[in-house]
Amino acid sequence: MQTNFTEAQLQNPDNAASEQILRKCVHCGFCTATCPTYVLLGDELDSPRGRIYLIKDMLENDKPANEKIVTHIDRCLSCLSCMSTCPSGVNYMHLVDHARKYIEETYERPWHDRMLRSLLAFLLPKVGLFRVAMIGAMIAKPLAPLFPAKGKLARMRAMLELAPNSLPSPSPTDRPGVHAADTPRRKRVALLTGCAQRALNPEINESTIRLLTRHGCDVVVSDGIGCCGALTHHMGKEDLALAAAKANIDAWTREIEGQGLDAIVINASGCGTTVKDYGFMLREDPVYAEKAEKVAALTKDISEVMTDLGLGAVVRETAGIKIAYHAACSLQHGQQIKTLPKRALRAAGFQVVEPIDPHLCCGSAGTYNLLQPEIAGQLKDRKVETLEKLKPDVIAAGNIGCMTQIQSGTGVPVVHTATILDWATGGPVPQALEGVWSDEAVRPAQAMEAAD
Ligand code: SF4
Numbered sequence: 001m002q003t004n005f006t007e008a009q010l011q012n013p014d015n016a017a018s019e020q021i022l023r024k025c026v027h028c029g030f031c032t033a034t035c036p037t038y039v040l041l042g043d044e045l046d047s048p049r050g051r052i053y054l055i056k057d058m059l060e061n062d063k064p065a066n067e068k069i070v071t072h073i074d075r076c077l078s079c080l081s082c083m084s085t086c087p088s089g090v091n092y093m094h095l096v097d098h099a100r101k102y103i104e105e106t107y108e109r110p111w112h113d114r115m116l117r118s119l120l121a122f123l124l125p126k127v128g129l130f131r132v133a134m135i136g137a138m139i140a141k142p143l144a145p146l147f148p149a150k151g152k153l154a155r156m157r158a159m160l161e162l163a164p165n166s167l168p169s170p171s172p173t174d175r176p177g178v179h180a181a182d183t184p185r186r187k188r189v190a191l192l193t194g195c196a197q198r199a200l201n202p203e204i205n206e207s208t209i210r211l212l213t214r215h216g217c218d219v220v221v222s223d224g225i226g227c228c229g230a231l232t233h234h235m236g237k238e239d240l241a242l243a244a245a246k247a248n249i250d251a252w253t254r255e256i257e258g259q260g261l262d263a264i265v266i267n268a269s270g271c272g273t274t275v276k277d278y279g280f281m282l283r284e285d286p287v288y289a290e291k292a293e294k295v296a297a298l299t300k301d302i303s304e305v306m307t308d309l310g311l312g313a314v315v316r317e318t319a320g321i322k323i324a325y326h327a328a329c330s331l332q333h334g335q336q337i338k339t340l341p342k343r344a345l346r347a348a349g350f351q352v353v354e355p356i357d358p359h360l361c362c363g364s365a366g367t368y369n370l371l372q373p374e375i376a377g378q379l380k381d382r383k384v385e386t387l388e389k390l391k392p393d394v395i396a397a398g399n400i401g402c403m404t405q406i407q408s409g410t411g412v413p414v415v416h417t418a419t420i421l422d423w424a425t426g427g428p429v430p431q432a433l434e435g436v437w438s439d440e441a442v443r444p445a446q447a448m449e450a451a452d
């Protein structure tokens, strides 16, 4: 695609990066067929190609964002399905991230929108406050049906519907410290314990730590880590996102320069996609650019780490258990990790099945299900229907956002892939399956497969 930026505009590093991206797009439109919002709404401006044209026009002409642009960019899930499809390698993620930042700088949203976004950006990354907010939402949850499913108040309904029925206690494993390997040490890894995930489902970090220590990893929960910044990054609140990224980089750099790290493990793929992008996000920062690159290069999804380690002895009766695997967009499109989680589950003896249209988003997408509840609700219904058709015993996913979204629409237990692998290799029964699965060892533990 031909671009028309001036030399002066290209002095801005964000414009320079976006120009390179825009030049790769050949308008072919292959991406439209796999874009969830285009599939649902059928409007070219709600397709990747349409959004690319809107962004190009806005940036090239130094136009402040307007209501039309904001409407179509806000409807984008950042699911990155378009990046999986694009034959030209257009980095839509960096382009839409730039557009969101530009919108935040040049457009004044209606007051209620500003208030909600600021509240989410303030609350979600702070585990303690988020827990208090969740308790409030749990109490008010029965009122959800009183709010309309469409229009401005639909956001209130979505927030209440997504509130959990109960809130687990904080987990001691999330405190800074080192969880020593159960077997001779093979790797020293850091775990990002996250923010909302810690409040909603502490079992994910607990089971990840058990799984890793059982497979010979020392697991470090570094002092100073917190939210990865993805939630604010996707709202265009760049200062908040970069502050969160820098805090994590400082904490992990201390570990890297201290006893060293073989990997930074992420068990929420939405966070993983962002941490792997820290190098790009901080590329112009003279203090952080190099450190951010190092951190990004060390970052791995838990399924990648388990592939490196090789799954150890399976001690439970897993044959006959049917798992419907839900591929989180951030994992399959953002990180291009498509087969590793399924391979690990199959290696553990489970029957793994997938719904039709596995490339389509479930509608969670960070704060999307709160900000765009109507589209998110349609995507959820569609995803739940395709998953339930498989008649699975359990649904597995590698991202807390998808898990919460899908669980709010189905009675089938939704469990993190790492939690299932932990049970299979000797961990306790996942909470959602207590009374259904057994913690009896049916096979003796055998020596683990050779490393790497
Ligand atoms: S990120 Fe997802 S919703 Fe946004 S344009 Fe690409 S495919 Fe469509």
Ligand code: SF4
Residues within 6 Å of the ligand: 024, 025, 026, 027, 028, 029, 030, 031, 032, 048, 049, 082, 085, 086, 087, 088, 089, 090
């Ligand atoms: S598939 Fe890629 S090259 Fe084709 S229109 Fe979409 S973004 Fe552009």
